[in-house]
Amino acid sequence: MESKALQPTVLQAREIVKRFGRVVAVDQVSFEVQQGEVLTLLGPSGCGKTTTLRMVAGFERPDGGEIEIQGKLVSSGAKRLHVPPEKRGLGMVFQSYAVWPHMTVYENVAYPLTLRHLGKSEVKQRVLDALDLVGLTGLGDRPSPLLSGGQQQRVALARALVYSPDILLLDEPLSNLDAKLRNSMRVELKRLQERVNVTVLFVTHDQIEAMSLSTRLAVMNRGRIEQLGTPQDIYERPQTAFVEDFIGRVIRFRGTVVDTSWKGLLVEIDNVGARLTVEGGEPLAPGQRVLVAIRPEDLVLEGRGENTLTCAVEKVLYLGSESEIVVRSGSELFTLTVPRAKATEVGDSIDLTLPPEHLRVWPDAESLPAGDSAINGHAVEAISASSVKTSSGAH
Amino acid sequence: MASPTVALEAPATSRAIARGTVLMTILLSVVAFIVIAPLAMMLLSSVQLSPPGRTPVYGLDGWVRATTDPAIANAFWNSITLSLMRELIALVIGVGLAWLIARTDLPGKNVLEFVFWIAFFLPPLPVAIGWILLLDGKVGLLNQWIAMLPFMVDSDGVARAAIFNIYSVGGIIWVHLTTSLGVKVLLLAPAFRNLDAALEEASRSCGASTIGTLIRIVVPVMAPAILVSSVLGMIRALEAFEIELLLGVPIGYYVFSTKIRDLVQFEPPQYAPASALGVAFLAILLALVWLQRRYLAGKVYRTVGGRGFSTRDTQLGRWRWPVFSGVVFLALLVTLVPVAVLVMGTFMRAFGYFNIPNPWTMQHWERVLRDPMLVRSFQNTLIVGFGSAAIGVIFYSVIAYVIVKTRFWGRALMDLLSWLPWAIPGVLMGLALLWTVFRTPFLLPLYGTVWLLIIALVIKSMPLGVQLTKSVLLQLGDELEEASRIAGGNWVTTYRRVVLPLLAPTLVTVGVVGFMSAARDISTIVLLGSSQSRTLALLSLDFAYGGQLERGTVVSVLTVAMVVIAAFIARLFGGKIGITHN
Numbered sequence: 003m004e005s006k007a008l009q010p011t012v013l014q015a016r017e018i019v020k021r022f023g024r025v026v027a028v029d030q031v032s033f034e035v036q037q038g039e040v041l042t043l044l045g046p047s048g049c050g051k052t053t054t055l056r057m058v059a060g061f062e063r064p065d066g067g068e069i070e071i072q073g074k075l076v077s078s079g080a081k082r083l084h085v086p087p088e089k090r091g092l093g094m095v096f097q098s099y100a101v102w103p104h105m106t107v108y109e110n111v112a113y114p115l116t117l118r119h120l121g122k123s124e125v126k127q128r129v130l131d132a133l134d135l136v137g138l139t140g141l142g143d144r145p146s147p148l149l150s151g152g153q154q155q156r157v158a159l160a161r162a163l164v165y166s167p168d169i170l171l172l173d174e175p176l177s178n179l180d181a182k183l184r185n186s187m188r189v190e191l192k193r194l195q196e197r198v199n200v201t202v203l204f205v206t207h208d209q210i211e212a213m214s215l216s217t218r219l220a221v222m223n224r225g226r227i228e229q230l231g232t233p234q235d236i237y238e239r240p241q242t243a244f245v246e247d248f249i250g251r252v253i254r255f256r257g258t259v260v261d262t263s264w265k266g267l268l269v270e271i272d273n274v275g276a277r278l279t280v281e282g283g284e285p286l287a288p289g290q291r292v293l294v295a296i297r298p299e300d301l302v303l304e305g306r307g308e309n310t311l312t313c314a315v316e317k318v319l320y321l322g323s324e325s326e327i328v329v330r331s332g333s334e335l336f337t338l339t340v341p342r343a344k345a346t347e348v349g350d351s352i353d354l355t356l357p358p359e360h361l362r363v364w365p366d367a368e369s370l371p372a373g374d375s376a377i378n379g380h381a382v383e384a385i386s387a388s389s390v391k392t393s394s395g396a397h
Numbered sequence: 398m399a400s401p402t403v404a405l406e407a408p409a410t411s412r413a414i415a416r417g418t419v420l421m422t423i424l425l426s427v428v429a430f431i432v433i434a435p436l437a438m439m440l441l442s443s444v445q446l447s448p449p450g451r452t453p454v455y456g457l458d459g460w461v462r463a464t465t466d467p468a469i470a471n472a473f474w475n476s477i478t479l480s481l482m483r484e485l486i487a488l489v490i491g492v493g494l495a496w497l498i499a500r501t502d503l504p505g506k507n508v509l510e511f512v513f514w515i516a517f518f519l520p521p522l523p524v525a526i527g528w529i530l531l532l533d534g535k536v537g538l539l540n541q542w543i544a545m546l547p548f549m550v551d552s553d554g555v556a557r558a559a560i561f562n563i564y565s566v567g568g569i570i571w572v573h574l575t576t577s578l579g580v581k582v583l584l585l586a587p588a589f590r591n592l593d594a595a596l597e598e599a600s601r602s603c604g605a606s607t608i609g610t611l612i613r614i615v616v617p618v619m620a621p622a623i624l625v626s627s628v629l630g631m632i633r634a635l636e637a638f639e640i641e642l643l644l645g646v647p648i649g650y651y652v653f654s655t656k657i658r659d660l661v662q663f664e665p666p667q668y669a670p671a672s673a674l675g676v677a678f679l680a681i682l683l684a685l686v687w688l689q690r691r692y693l694a695g696k697v698y699r700t701v702g703g704r705g706f707s708t709r710d711t712q713l714g715r716w717r718w719p720v721f722s723g724v725v726f727l728a729l730l731v732t733l734v735p736v737a738v739l740v741m742g743t744f745m746r747a748f749g750y751f752n753i754p755n756p757w758t759m760q761h762w763e764r765v766l767r768d769p770m771l772v773r774s775f776q777n778t779l780i781v782g783f784g785s786a787a788i789g790v791i792f793y794s795v796i797a798y799v800i801v802k803t804r805f806w807g808r809a810l811m812d813l814l815s816w817l818p819w820a821i822p823g824v825l826m827g828l829a830l831l832w833t834v835f836r837t838p839f840l841l842p843l844y845g846t847v848w849l850l851i852i853a854l855v856i857k858s859m860p861l862g863v864q865l866t867k868s869v870l871l872q873l874g875d876e877l878e879e880a881s882r883i884a885g886g887n888w889v890t891t892y893r894r895v896v897l898p899l900l901a902p903t904l905v906t907v908g909v910v911g912f913m914s915a916a917r918d919i920s921t922i923v924l925l926g927s928s929q930s931r932t933l934a935l936l937s938l939d940f941a942y943g944g945q946l947e948r949g950t951v952v953s954v955l956t957v958a959m960v961v962i963a964a965f966i967a968r969l970f971g972g973k974i975g976i977t978h979n
Contacts, residue, residue: 162884
């Protein structure tokens with residue numbers, strides 16, 4: 003969005019492929035990371051994000067495609083070129099932190115520097131600076147098994163940053179921390195990244211981490227990147243049903259297009275007995291099966307005539323500042339959050355309006371279960387291609 | 398998605414990968430050769446009727462004799478019934494002991510655990526000699542004391558027959574109790590310790606008593622570990638040798654291992670029936686090992702430490718001190734008592750005769766210590782001990798690394814092969830190696846040297862050594878190595894600065910255990926040792942079996958001292974042996 007083009011590219015992955023036996027773990031993934039940005043690979047487990055990161059790190063060899071770091075080719079499937087991890091000039095923080103238990107904090111952080119044959123005083127200065135940076139001042143002599151999870155995390159960060167690597171790779175670094183610590187570490191990670199202005203490639207399955215830390219993020223599914231953009235782009239303009247479902251909450255209905263005669267669509271919703279108008283969207287033919295989706299926060303809790311559903315409240319979960327309610331329309335159940343002021347009780351009837359401008363419509367592939375199916379325009383090809391691959395792999 | 402590092406893949410070219418694969422393939426071939434070749438030789442020798450070195454004549458006479466000779470059949474069944482009895486007794490007492498040591502507030506349980514640890518490593522022969530001195534029908538101290546009791550003399554003033562006789566099946570089982578209990582505590586105490594106390598507490602809160610909880614919750618949950626330890630104990634029991642030789646053979650009670658020795662030492666040696674008996678026995682053991690591997694692979698209970706995991710001790714309450722006295726009594730009975738009697742025996746002119754003039758003497762020590770044979774045996778023990786330990790540590794750790802940390806195509810096969818010697822009783826291993834040496838001209842010079850003993854012991858200790866190293870390597874997350882790689886260290890640097898320091902305590906333990914096994918071993922090397930390559934343990938067997946019990950006691954004390962010192966060193970390095978959780 004911003005001055006992307008002005009920043010030099012630090013990392014470039016071009017159509018990289020990784021197969022484990024017959025399973026295609028990473029399928030022609032391409033992206034580039036610019037100087038100083040945080041690019042996040044986000045997706046459910048098994049989507050190929052960690053494998054992608056490990057190919058960048060050099061722990062896995064791509065079966066196809068190329069990876070370039072600082073303009074230098076480090077991996078190439080075609081040329082059978084593979085630069086080992088220690089020669090790539092990268093820093094990495096592992097999910098388990100991998101702090102070496104037989105070394106003190108100081109020795110852990112000094113390790114990369116001694117491998118680079120730096121003078122003793124310089125090693126010392128840089129280690130102390132790095133420990134200051136991550137907030138471990140004075141803990142250098144501590145044996146690393148005596149550290150808490152949060153402290154180990156900081157040691158791992160200091161160890162990865164101490165030699166000013168070209169890129170910092172983060173492999174789910176926050177997933178082993180408890181919820182409270184995770185929140186504060188997230189803020190601190192952001193602060194740290196801005197301060198040292200390091201380029202980061204970040205892997206996570208947690209969308210809050212991804213949204214709050216990333217300059218840009220790539221949502222991955224089944225070994226492919228479904229969408230790459232700024233967090234705002236991804237949330238507000240999802241390009242596939244999968245992305246919309248994976249990022250944030252969404253309420254979805256199945257239905258059939260009944261009219262396309264004006265600028266929007268008219269969709270007959272299954273099991274509800276209502277028709278919704280949708281603005282814009284892809285050109286679709288009448289009779290086509292579709293998914294109609296809306297973010298719960300875009301729902302209006304009042305009747306407005308058009309696109310209004312009358313729902314029965316089935317369950318109320320009181321959460322303090324707000325309540326979560328389960329409502330029924332026809333035979334469809336869905337959950338939404340209402341503020342305390344709009345408190346309802348079981349058995350109440352409420353009117354919900356689905357504003358046409360907030361509705362999105364995706365072609366529905368009946369064979370695929372809703373939620374997993376990511377179908378839209380050009381993405382249809384990708385999905386059918388990959389499902390063909392999976393089924394041929396099974397035989 | 399975390400996949401094992403391709404460790405030997407450090408350099409960038411595919412040629413380097415090929416080099417790693419070639420090296421690992423060579424390693425696999427070596428392991429396969431030293432494990433499979435002797436077994437194949439044994440199979441061959443069971444159908445070869447002519448003595449080694451002559452034109453071979455083949456036939457099934459050996460098998461016919463092994464299956465029809467009632468003495469051989471007897472030995473076969475004796476082995477099995479004896480092992481079952483030993484295992485059953487050890488199981489009942491051992492599970493109780495392990496639970497008391499691992500899960501209750503028994504006083505001094507760490508020391509007690511160590512005593513049983515020592516018991517496991519005590520060489521069987523010295524223990525057997527100690528018990529002979531105490532329970533021999535004629536001169537046994539205990540029998541002498543009992544004979545002094547008034548009711549032991551009948552109305553005519555003639556002494557009744559001694560109550561205890563160590564030369565019996567009961568005596569053999571009794572002497573074995575030291576090792577049997579040791580192995581149970583050694584294997585089960587760590588497994589019991591890993592049990593989440595919440596399981597016990599849940600049972601208590603439902604209204605079950607301590608004993609009820611033990612029987613209905615703890616033992617069933619621990620069943621897989623108990624089963625594994627039983628199969629393991631059974632395998633070890635089946636291969637027992639020296640106690641059966643010393644206590645069984647004089648009364649004509651043979652087990653399979655002593656029978657094989659008998660056949661081989663017959664003039665001329667009966668290799669064919671001995672090998673046939675060995676092959677048949679091996680089939681049973683392989684079945685047991687297969688069973689154990691199956692359970693080790695999937696079913697050993699794994700309790701993962703983490704939040705909410707607690708190991709609060711069960712309160713024994715008013716039973717605490719009575720139970721403590723019982724356990725201390727048992728612990729001392731199987732360790733200190735036989736060893737103390739053994740030490741006393743070294744100072745007696747003629748053992749058991751207190752009413753002769755000057756019953757105490759230093760002459761056995763003086764004679765033995767001045768004996769060049771002893772010096773030679775002592776040197777041999779050190780060479781064999783350190784040699785097999787040093788070679789073993791390097792060999793086992795490389796095998797374990799390849800199995801755990803690489804993607805080598807043959808690693809499953811390597812794993813299996815490294816396990817196979819577990820099923821091979823020491824006497825069979827010796828017999829098989831003896832045949833291999835006889836039939837392979839370029840190996841013949843090894844015969845009668847300490848090198849042959851070292852090779853035998855390295856093979857014999859391979860399963861334990863590889864398993865111990867593997868279990869530590871498995872806990873060593875790949876990320877520890879990857880962190881070093883990404884920080885700029887190549888494979889060699891990473892191995893030297895990260896893997897090796899973390900592995901070091903285990904390697905020391907493997908080395909010390911290897912040394913101990915070598916110093917105490919008799920069954921594996923008894924058919925291989927010559928008067929030139931004899932170790933202390935073999936020397937004490939020769940003395941004890943040859944009727945020179947007093948001299949045998951002196952050498953036995955030296956063996957015990959060596960093993961106990963080594964056990965202390967191993968403990969110092971914190972290495973522990975248990976059922977591996979993987």
